[in-house]
Amino acid sequence: MDPDSKDSIKTDSSFVKKFIVLLQRLINDIWSSPINLILAFLIICLLVKLVLLRRKSSNNASRKQTPVQLPKLPKTDLTIAQLRGYNGIESNGRILTAIYGDIFDVSRRVDLYGLEGSYSLFAGRDATRALSKMQLDPSLFSNEYDDLIDLTDKERSTARNWHEDFREKYDIVGRLLKPGEKPSIYPSEETTVDGGYNIADKKRE
Numbered sequence: 001m002d003p004d005s006k007d008s009i010k011t012d013s014s015f016v017k018k019f020i021v022l023l024q025r026l027i028n029d030i031w032s033s034p035i036n037l038i039l040a041f042l043i044i045c046l047l048v049k050l051v052l053l054r055r056k057s058s059n060n061a062s063r064k065q066t067p068v069q070l071p072k073l074p075k076t077d078l079t080i081a082q083l084r085g086y087n088g089i090e091s092n093g094r095i096l097t098a099i100y101g102d103i104f105d106v107s108r109r110v111d112l113y114g115l116e117g118s119y120s121l122f123a124g125r126d127a128t129r130a131l132s133k134m135q136l137d138p139s140l141f142s143n144e145y146d147d148l149i150d151l152t153d154k155e156r157s158t159a160r161n162w163h164e165d166f167r168e169k170y171d172i173v174g175r176l177l178k179p180g181e182k183p184s185i186y187p188s189e190e191t192t193v194d195g196g197y198n199i200a201d202k203k204r205e
Helices: 003-032 034-063 107-113 128-133 153-169
Strands: 096-099 102-105 171-175
Touching: 096 128, 096 153, 102 153, 128 153
Parallel strands: none
Antiparallel strands: 096 102, 102 171
C-alpha cells in the first residue's frame, strides 16, 4: 500500500474521531441545559418551517400560468352562445366576458380569469348579475340572454361601477347581442378570428 494512502486514511480517521467527540460534547451541552435544549428545538422548528415555505413557494411558482400574448381581437358582436366559446380553452387562450352589454377581452389576465383563476366563472360568460350581487355563484351565470330586469337600483349601480372599472383595464371588443338582434358592422371586421374559431358557424350551448 502506498505510504501516502496510509497517511490519508489516518488523517480521515482522526478527523472522524474529532468530529464525533465534538458532536458528543455539543449534544451533552444541549441536553444538560434546559435553555440550550429549548434553543435547539426552536432552531429545528424554524428550519423545518423555512423548508416548507420554500417548497410551497416553489409549487405556487410552477402552477402560475403565463400571461397569454394574443393579437388584438377585431371588434365583433356576439350572442350569449357565441360568447361561451371564448373561455380560454376552445379559443386558443382568448378569454372574453360581458358586463352590461359590453364584451371585454380579459385574456392577458389568465391568472384571474383562466381555468384555475379566482374569477374563472367569468370566462365566456355575462358576469353582470354576479358582479351586481358581488357573488361568485355559478347559478348567477345564465346560459340564456339575461335582461337583468329584476335587479334593484343598488345592484345596477354596483354593476355599472364594475363596468367602468373594466373599461379602464380592458379593451371592449364588441356588444352582447339580444335574441334576434343583428351584429353591428365594424371596420376591418373578420368572420374568423383566433386561428380558426368561426363566430358565424360555431355555436356552443
